[in-house]
Amino acid sequence: MTRSALVAAGLVVMLLAPSALSGPVGPVRGGTLTIARPVDAVSLDPHFETTAPGAWIYQMILEPLLVLGPDMKIQPRLATAWRVMSSSRIRFTLRRDVKFHDGTPFNAQAVKFTFDRAFDPRSPGRWASLAGPIKGAEVVDDYTVDIVTNEPYAPLLYSVAMLYAGIVSPTAVQRMGAEFSRRPVGTGPFKFEEWRTNDRITITRNDDYWGPKAYLDRIVFRVIPEESARMIALRTGEADMVLVPAPAQLAAFARDPAFRVAQATGLRVVFTGMNLTRPPLSDVRVRRALFMAANRQSILQNILEGAAGPADGILAPGVFGYKPMGLDRLYPYNPQRARQLLLEAGFRPGPDGIMQREGIPLVLSILSARGRYFKDAEITEAYQAQLREIGVRLDVQFLEWATVFTNVRAATLDYHLFTLGWVTTTADADYSMLPLFRSDQAPPRGWNTWRYVNPEFDRLVDAARTSLAPREREDLYGRAQDLIARDIMFIPWYTTREIAVMRANVNGFVPHPIEYNQGFSHVWIQR
Amino acid sequence: MSGYLIRRILVMIPVLLGVILLIMVTIDLIPGDPAALMLGEGATADTVMKLRKSLDLDQPLAVRYVRYVSRLVQGDLGRSIREGRRVNEEIAEVWPATAQLGLTALVVAIAVGVTVGVLSARWPYSLFDNIVRVLSLFGLSMPIFWTGIVLIVVFSLVLNWLPAGGRGTWTHLVLPAVTLATPTIAMLARMTRSTMLEVLREDYIRTARAKGAGNRRVLIRHALRNALIPAVTVLGLQTGQLLGGAVLTETVFAWPGIGRMLVRAIFARDYVLLQGGVLVLAVTFVVINLLVDLSYAYLDPRISYR
Numbered sequence: 001m002t003r004s005a006l007v008a009a010g011l012v013v014m015l016l017a018p019s020a021l022s023g024p025v026g027p028v029r030g031g032t033l034t035i036a037r038p039v040d041a042v043s044l045d046p047h048f049e050t051t052a053p054g055a056w057i058y059q060m061i062l063e064p065l066l067v068l069g070p071d072m073k074i075q076p077r078l079a080t081a082w083r084v085m086s087s088s089r090i091r092f093t094l095r096r097d098v099k100f101h102d103g104t105p106f107n108a109q110a111v112k113f114t115f116d117r118a119f120d121p122r123s124p125g126r127w128a129s130l131a132g133p134i135k136g137a138e139v140v141d142d143y144t145v146d147i148v149t150n151e152p153y154a155p156l157l158y159s160v161a162m163l164y165a166g167i168v169s170p171t172a173v174q175r176m177g178a179e180f181s182r183r184p185v186g187t188g189p190f191k192f193e194e195w196r197t198n199d200r201i202t203i204t205r206n207d208d209y210w211g212p213k214a215y216l217d218r219i220v221f222r223v224i225p226e227e228s229a230r231m232i233a234l235r236t237g238e239a240d241m242v243l244v245p246a247p248a249q250l251a252a253f254a255r256d257p258a259f260r261v262a263q264a265t266g267l268r269v270v271f272t273g274m275n276l277t278r279p280p281l282s283d284v285r286v287r288r289a290l291f292m293a294a295n296r297q298s299i300l301q302n303i304l305e306g307a308a309g310p311a312d313g314i315l316a317p318g319v320f321g322y323k324p325m326g327l328d329r330l331y332p333y334n335p336q337r338a339r340q341l342l343l344e345a346g347f348r349p350g351p352d353g354i355m356q357r358e359g360i361p362l363v364l365s366i367l368s369a370r371g372r373y374f375k376d377a378e379i380t381e382a383y384q385a386q387l388r389e390i391g392v393r394l395d396v397q398f399l400e401w402a403t404v405f406t407n408v409r410a411a412t413l414d415y416h417l418f419t420l421g422w423v424t425t426t427a428d429a430d431y432s433m434l435p436l437f438r439s440d441q442a443p444p445r446g447w448n449t450w451r452y453v454n455p456e457f458d459r460l461v462d463a464a465r466t467s468l469a470p471r472e473r474e475d476l477y478g479r480a481q482d483l484i485a486r487d488i489m490f491i492p493w494y495t496t497r498e499i500a501v502m503r504a505n506v507n508g509f510v511p512h513p514i515e516y517n518q519g520f521s522h523v524w525i526q527r
Numbered sequence: 528m529s530g531y532l533i534r535r536i537l538v539m540i541p542v543l544l545g546v547i548l549l550i551m552v553t554i555d556l557i558p559g560d561p562a563a564l565m566l567g568e569g570a571t572a573d574t575v576m577k578l579r580k581s582l583d584l585d586q587p588l589a590v591r592y593v594r595y596v597s598r599l600v601q602g603d604l605g606r607s608i609r610e611g612r613r614v615n616e617e618i619a620e621v622w623p624a625t626a627q628l629g630l631t632a633l634v635v636a637i638a639v640g641v642t643v644g645v646l647s648a649r650w651p652y653s654l655f656d657n658i659v660r661v662l663s664l665f666g667l668s669m670p671i672f673w674t675g676i677v678l679i680v681v682f683s684l685v686l687n688w689l690p691a692g693g694r695g696t697w698t699h700l701v702l703p704a705v706t707l708a709t710p711t712i713a714m715l716a717r718m719t720r721s722t723m724l725e726v727l728r729e730d731y732i733r734t735a736r737a738k739g740a741g742n743r744r745v746l747i748r749h750a751l752r753n754a755l756i757p758a759v760t761v762l763g764l765q766t767g768q769l770l771g772g773a774v775l776t777e778t779v780f781a782w783p784g785i786g787r788m789l790v791r792a793i794f795a796r797d798y799v800l801l802q803g804g805v806l807v808l809a810v811t812f813v814v815i816n817l818l819v820d821l822s823y824a825y826l827d828p829r830i831s832y833r
Contacts, residue, residue: 405559
C-alpha cells in the first residue's frame with residue numbers, strides 16, 4: 001500500500017451531524033470563532049516556540065515557504081516552485097505579490113533574515129534543534145533563494161515545510177526585538193490583535209491577504225485548563241470548538257446533533273521501551289516474552305476508549321517511510337507462549353509465583369510520568385497487572401515529567417523499562433529512526449534510550465539520509481524497521497488521534513494528523 | 528507606631544532574601560533542566576548546552592543568586608527563562624486578576640461569615656444555628672475543585688445564569704469568588720459563633736444590658752468587637768489559604784491569575800518566573816499580616832504598638 005493511501009485510510013472521516021438547516025449551504029463570511037484549549041502559548045515566535053498551543057495561532061499569522069497539507073503532501077505556500085539542486089541544496093522560487101502585515105515586502109532577503117535569525121548559534125531556537133543540519137539561506141536574486149545544509153540531508157523539504165519555518169517580517173523583528181514573540185508580524189491570512197496572558201489570544205482577518213481570504217472576522221483562542229469546564233463552555237456556547245477534548249465525553253458529543261467531532265490519526269506513538277543494557281532484557285527471548293504478555297487490544301479498548309488508534313511500530317502511519325511492522329503477527333498476545341519463552345531463557349517459577357533464575361526473581365523496574373502522555377500511567381499500571389500473569393513483577397515508579405525527562409536523558413538509565421512517547425515532528429522517518437536507534441545515539445547525545453547497537457541498521461539509516469530517490473529511501477527505512485521488529489525493544493501502545501469537538505454550525509475544519517498543524521483559515525460559521 | 532512599622536518592614540528583607548535562596552536551591556536540587564525541557568524530545572545535546580549558556584544556566588548557583596538579587600534591588604525581576612519575557616511585565620498582567628479574585632473572596636467571606644456567625648450566636652441551637660453548623664462543616668471539607676465544578680454545572684450549564692469561566696465582566700467573578708470564599712466563610716462562621724458565645728457570657732455584657740443597652744447595641748458594640756480579634760487572626764492566616772486556593776480556583780474557572788503562572792513556572796523549572804511570583808505572594812502575605820496586627824489596636828484599645 002502506498003503511503004498516501006494509508007494516510008487516506010488513517011484519516012477518520014468527519015462525523016457529520018445532521019445540520020439544523022436542510023439543503024446545501026455555501027461558506028458564509030463573518031463571525032467570530034472561539035476555540036477553547038487547555039494551555040496558553042509560551043510565545044508566538046515560531047523559531048522558539050514549537051508546542052501546539054503556540055503553533056495553532058502563529059500559523060494563522062506567519063507562513064513558511066511550504067506546508068504539509070492534511071493529506072501529508074507538501075504544498076507550496078510562500079514559494080511557488082522548488083528544485084532539488086543536490087542532496088544538500090534546494091532552490092526556491094518565491095511569490096512576488098506578498099507583503100507582510102506591516103507593509104514590508106516579502107522577498108529573498110526576508111527568507112535569509114528568517115533563517116539567519118532561527119539558526120543563530122548564540123541563541124538556538126527549538127526549530128533549529130529539530131530541523132536537521134541546515135546551514136542557512138543564500139539569496140540568488142530578489143525572488144530566488146537556496147536553502148543549504150552542512151551535509152547531505154534528504155528530508156530537507158520536510159524541515160522547510162514545518163510551521164516553525166514561518167517567515168518573519170525583518171523590519172518588525174528589528175523594531176520590536178524581544179516583543180516580537182508577543183505580537184508577531186507575518187504574511188498570513190490573519191493578523192495578531194491581542195494577547196491577554198493565560199486568558200485569550202485574538203487574531204483578526206487580514207483583508208490584504210495574497211491568497212483566498214479567510215471567512216471568519218476573528219478567532220479567539222481561550223485557555224480553559226480544566227477538561228470538564230472546557231466541555232461545559234462548549235455546551236453553554238462560550239466556546240465554538242474545543243481542542244484536546246475530554247475523551248470520556250466524546251461518544252456523547254458525537255451522538256448529539258448540536259455538535260460534531262472531527263478526528264485524524266496523529267503522529268505520536270506512546271510505548272513502553274526496554275533497556276537492552278540491563279539483564280535479562282539483553283536476551284531477545286525475554287523481550288519477546290514481555291511483548292507477548294502485553295494485551296494491547298484490551299488496553300486500546302478499555303483504557304483509551306476510542307480516543308487513540310492502534311500502533312504497529314514506532315512511526316505513525318502518516319510519516320514518510322512508515323512500514324507496518326506486523327507486530328500482532330510476530331508477537332501476538334499469548335501469555336502461555338510468553339511463559340514458554342521465559343522457560344527457554346532459563347527462568348523457573350518460584351514459590352511465590354514469580355519466575356526466577358539462579359535464585360534471583362524476575363523483578364523489573366519501570367519509569368513513567370503521569371499525564372505527560374495521554375493515559376501513560378494507566379497503561380503502565382495495566383501492563384504491570386498483565387506481566388504478573390506470566391510471573392514477572394513490575395516495580396512501577398511514577399515521577400513528574402521534568403524528573404522522568406532528566407532520567408531518560410542521562411548517560412545511564414537505571415530502569416529496565418520506561419513508558420514514553422515520540423512524535424515524528426518532521427513527518428519524515430529520518431527524524432525518528434536515526435536519533436532513536438542509531439548506535440551512536442545513546443543519551444545524552446540522542447534518544448537511543450534502549451541502547452540498541454546494530455551496524456547493519458546504522459548503514460541503512462545513513463544511506464536513507466543521503467539518498468535523493470524517495471522510492472529507495474522508503475525501501476531502506478522498510479528494511480530498517482524489519483530489523484527493529486526482529487530485535488524488538490519496545491511495545492507500542494497506541495497512535496494518538498487529533499480530535500476537535502465543535503458546535504454543529506462550525507464548518508470547513510479539516511483535522512490535521514500533526515497536532516500543531518491544526519489550521520482554521522478555511523473555517524466558517526453558519527448563521 | 529511608626530518605629531514599629533519600620534521595624535516590621537525591615538524584618539521583611541531577610542525573609543524575602545531567604546525565600547529567594549530557598550526557591551533557587553530547591554529548583555537546583557530537584558531534577559529537571561529548564562533548557563532541556565524547553566527544547567523537548569528531539570533536541571541534540573549540543574543545542575541544549577548552547578541554550579543553557581545563553582540563559583546563564585551554566586553559572587554556579589551563588590553567581591546566579593548574587594546577580595538576581597543585585598537586579599532585584601533595582602526593581603528588576605529578570606526575564607522568564609521559558610518565555611523570554613520580562614517577569615515584571617508578566618506579573619503586572621496576572622497579579623491584578625488574582626488580587627481582584629482574592630479581595631472579592633475576602634469581602635464575601637467576611638460579610639457572610641461574620642453575619643452568619645453572629646446570628647448563630649444570637650440564637651444558639653436554633654434551627655438556623657443547626658443548619659449553619661452543618662453547612663459550615665460541609666464548606667470546610669469540600670475541596671475547592673469539587674465546589675467549583677458543581678457551581679459551574681448548576682449556574683452555567685443548567686441555569687445558564689453565569690459564565691463558566693474566564694475573566695471579563697463582574698458576572699465572571701461571581702462563581703470563582705464564591706468558590707474561593709466557601710472554606711473561609713465556614714471557618715469564620717464557626718469562629719465568630721464560638722467566640723461570640725464566650726463573650727456573651729462575660730460580666731461586661733451583663734453590665735451593658737443592666738445599664739439598658741438594646742439587644743442590637745450589645746451584640747454589635749460590646750460583643751462583636753471583642754469577638755472579632757480571634758476571627759481577624761484566623762483571617763490573616765487564611766490569606767495564605769486564599770492565595771493557595773487561588774491556584775485551584777484559577778484552574779477550574781480559567782481565571783488568568785498568578786497561581787496558574789506559578790504552576791507553569793514550576794513544571795518548566797523556570798526559576799526566574801517562579802521567584803518573581805513567589806516574592807510577590809510573600810510580600811502580599813507579610814503585608815496583610817502586618818495589617819491584621821495593626822487592626823488589633825483599632826479593635827481593642829488596650830493593644831498598642833510602640
